[in-house]
Amino acid sequence: MASFEVEHIVKTFGSQRAVDDVTFAVEPGEIFGLLGPNGAGKTTTIRIALDIFKPDSGRVAVLGGPMSEDKKNRIGYLPEERGLYQDIRLEQCILYLATLKGLDRHTAQTRMEAYLEQFDLVAHRRKKLKELSKGMQQKAQLIVTLIHEPELLIVDEPFSALDPVNTQMIKDVLREQRRKGTTIVMCTHQMNQVEELCDRLVLINRGRVMLYGALDEIRRQYRSHTVLVRSLNGLPDGLVGVERVEPINGSVALHLRPDASPQAVLQELVQRSVQLEQFEVALPTLDEIFIEVVTGKETTA
Secondary structure, three states, X not given: OOOEXXXXXXXXXXXXXXXXXXXXXXXXXXXXXXXXXXXXXXXXXXXXXXXXXXXXXXXXXXXXXXXXXXXXXXXXXXXXXXXXXXXXXXXXXXXXXHHHOOOOHHHHHHHHHHHHHHOOOHHHOOOEHHHOOHHHHHHHHHHHHHOOOOOEEXXXXXXXXXXXHHHHHHHHHHHHHHHOOOEEEEEEOOHHHHHHHOOXXXXXXXXXXXXXXXXXXXXXXXXXXXXXXXXXXXXXXXXXXXXXXXXXXXXXXXXXXXXXXXXXXXXXXXXXXXXXXXXXXXOOOXXXXXXXXXXXXXXXX
């Protein structure tokens, strides 16, 4: 049973169709990427799933069925826009919002102490939220999202305003949540973070699903007809099936003719006594796939 599922949902604002027949499912215990350019319909899809917006049509199931008040306490939501109370102290804000999620005061206090230590915010606990940096506020927002130990975690641009050290810390936190069995939906346009963290993904553009599936399968689907080679004794001229040779970052890209196969090229290199350090079929980055899908322009390896 999927933890999070939308089927053929549609949402229109005036003349603008923000979500147009979107369907995907998120499996229990995975990190799932909800991707798309700005204005693609990602946040609207999330708000429909959380019962903030009602869809014009379609079906939504969260944690096994329709959204309910009880289920809202089993979900952690990190919005892209910070929503913490700016004029109260950090610890006061965390404790208050934790109790709204059903925690008793003692449990909330215990968990808060651990998170303040982990997120390096102990020294700032008595400061008002408005006195904290943007990065600190982002970490505070994540504490509020996690403190009630949700079964389903939805994070919208979780690395916003974070430096590399804190970005790595949040990645570690998300991986730890996955190890505990938490289902995570990560809404972002930062493709490098998706490549590091996500098991599967859906790419939405202009309200419609453009890609959906496992990351490795999608990369293989969009792979170019190119192999990357590095050798100890150079490459011979006139390799059969090779259309163009291009140096790339210490390796050589062999662009193959449409009728050539990487296996045939490898066999010829071995037969011609080339000492190989590297031979791999070039797979595009998610950035390259994203650009190709969104703009319709094919990228080259």
